[in-house]
Amino acid sequence: MQRFTTFDFGLTGLAALFHQDWIHLGGVEQVVLAYLSVGEEPYADDDQKKEAAELERDAAALTSSPLSDDQVELLWVMATGGNYPFRHSETGRMFLERIRKACRQWVQTYGTIDADANPEWVSAQAASEVREAIDNTPLNLPDECRTYFDSDVQALRDALDRCAHSASADLAFRLLLRIHVANFIPVNGTSWESYTGIARRLSLGEDLLSSVEFLVD
Structure with a gap:
């Protein structure tokens, strides 16, 4: 789907x-x-x-x-x-x-209409892959982030992981991508390979992924 x-x-x-x-x-x-x-x-x-x-x-x-x-x-x-x-x-x-x-x-x-739904997007496997990506990505924050982010990177990982585990893995992954783009955080090759695999599992579109690609080392 x-x-x-x-x-x-x-x-x-x-x-x-x-x-x-x-x-x-x-x-x-x-x-x-x-x-x-x-x-x-x-x-x-x-x-x-x-x-x-x-x-x-x-x-x-x-x-x-x-x-x-x-x-x-x-x-x-x-x-x-x-x-x-x-x-x-x-x-x-x-x-x-x-x-x-x-x-x-x-x-x-x-008026309203139901949001898209697919069991694969809320599966334990999808959540596991998203949490692993959150844990493994370097998240090397640029210095300018410190003007509004005064905690350590682990606090950010913990928030993303908790979102993936207990709220929505789909949302947590999109937040991870959005945080890369909003703060110009580089994506290394290994993480990018992981991201593209997760995006396929979650049926996320090519335009969403391409918005992040310029950050790949």
Whole structure:
């Protein structure tokens, strides 16, 4: 079974919109609605409805997972290259609820459809391969990451591993790829071989993988 898109999607697709100038779009809810925008059309097609469903599923998986709010925040800050710093009393789950609220608002207007599903994507084998990739990849963070990432790399590995183990291996793998891209973290040859194998197992599209390929040593 193929995915509805060859590009990134869900939370990791949304993370790309949190670039340096995202604040000009408005608040978090406005960024979500911009991400799900149907332009001037009065309706949404099935692919657009699936995008909303995937975003809601990713956010729900993290919300209900055993990950701490600090781990959720760490993953999101890294996935956005430091462009979404958590401030004041906002927690990771409060942030996720803002995303889910915007998704519900969109669905009320345009309707809903089930997210893609395949037993292979949630299999123990897939989770094992993703966790092994997280454990083995070097994750050599550039110095500029230290401006928003003040912990050790193991904390990042632990958050990704916990996501893969107890929330969604699919999401954890896409977060790993997104963190590479957002922070220009190199990918060595061995890790790239592992990544391409996992991407095939998870039926992730060629455009998602090609967005990471420029970082391969």
